[in-house]
Amino acid sequence: MARDVAIVGVGHSRYGVRSDVNIGELAWESISMALDDAGLEQRDIEYFVVSSVGGWSSEYLPAVVIGEYSGLTPKGTARVEAACASGSAAVKLAYDMVASGSVDIAMAIGLEKMNESPTPTVVEFIGRAGNYFWEFHNFGLTFPGYYALYATAYMDRYGATEEDLCLAAVKNHYYGARNPKAHFQKEVTLEKCMSSRYIAWPLKLYDCSPITDGSSAVILASGEVARELTDTPVWIEAIGHASDTANLSKRDDFTYLRAARLAAEQAYMQAGILDGYEMYKYFDVAEVHDCFTIAEVMAYEDLRFAKPGEGHKMLRDGETYIGGKIPVNLSGGLKAKGHPIGATGVGMVAELTNQLLQRVEKDRQAPIEKGRAIAHNVGGTGHYAYVTILSLDRPGR
Amino acid sequence: MSREEKVSQRELFDKQMKEFEEFVESMKDSLGLPTFPDMKSGALQWYDQRWITTRFVISVEGIKEFFDKLIDGKFVTTKCRSCGELYFPPQKDCPKCRKSDMEWVELSREGELLTYTQINVKPYSFSHYDDYIVGIVRLPEGINVTAWIRADDPSKLRIGMKMRLEIVRRKPENYITYEWVPAEE
Structure with missing residues (x-):
């Protein structure tokens, strides 16, 4: 019987171009914050998982480098990779370590230092994140390019427009401007997004998340330990997970992400709440994987906040601002908070923990009434997906 | 220009x-x-004083027929002799029936455009090309093939339009590959 697992401490660095810190220093910002938040010492952490994709940065073995710098050595560790969903994979592994009884306290640390390489090199690395030979080597697809294939198909089938997509950028920059840890802390107008240059037609500069450095950390504890440590544990109620083909040409439909849909259904089943296309009614707030604006639209549908083909209408109607059906990406999302690949999933869980505990800046704090939040974290172009449900109530009680 | x-x-x-x-x-x-x-x-x-350039060596022994036929102007793939499953890209093993007994079959050279994009900001190793268009085309056999589309403006393409596959030499690298050509206005 799996044990209940709670988040007892979170940390989150400032995201951005972090030329002021190296990899160890960047990780320490989040690790020290999470330890302070939980009231724990390094010796209390029995296992730490590091999510980092790397390639663009100098340290080949980030887990041990971070462990040494942060005083977590000699505890057991591993680096995990699930592309842009690596952070959620780290949370899942740390969760399983605790739920299984293997350890009582584990830490998931997400880190990426993408700006150690020049942009064309980073574009190259992310473009290789699919099927290398049959997609990248011969046809030079890029990460924006893969999502652009979805944008073209989605807009054609459902009559969504480039303006609709830009509305996701406008919203996420609006909240990013209110998050001091966001990469971009400036609002953008619809006109500015629409007049930005194409990166991968039909996606423009403001449809795309930036190349970001950042770190994040969460400390997980078993239910019994969590109750001793804190009066305000945030429980991990469910984690759904799925994958899809490496090669996009093996997929039938380019209007949704099958892995995200499966992961969401799985998480909803675990939480016992799967019904219909108004799933937003169970949650106070969501963080969704808006690496590109089209990804946020598909996220609404894959999470069943909207029926297939109606996600863009939620943006048109402003339903995902505070006061709408469900506020989404009040952190600024990947779009404005930034997308340090390995840190993103852990950062989502840290953000939602702070949202549920009502500890974020007032003008981007969701009203907390239901006590539940949901994180939707996609790796690659729907290659991996994790959906995590957090709750103020202990599961099953 | x-x-x-x-x-x-x-x-x-x-x-x-x-x-x-x-x-x-x-x-x-x-x-x-x-x-x-x-x-x-x-x-x-x-500024790092140590650097490398990396190029990989990838085995194509298991699917060499694909390249042999491409040289002859044919576009082929693998079909499982045991369960009939058709694969593209071609592969040596059939995970469906767990046999490795494939036959090589020729594929249709016409299909319908499923989706497409134009790559404007390019990866370093493609940065010597002009903006290129990439599309995924569905063949009548029910499998999809990703390739460049020979066109200069993505807004002139549309989903569902007929495309024809041509075997070409990719310049400036000068190796044989394939690309899609719009087969209707």
């Missing part, structure tokens, strides 16, 4: 990198260290 007159993203990037490296070299000459202040933040950076 002719192709030759256009400055490629690679030329621009290489020029920027050269200027940057000359700057770091000048810092190194005066300081004795490859350090420099970041242009935006002013934070001190070290």
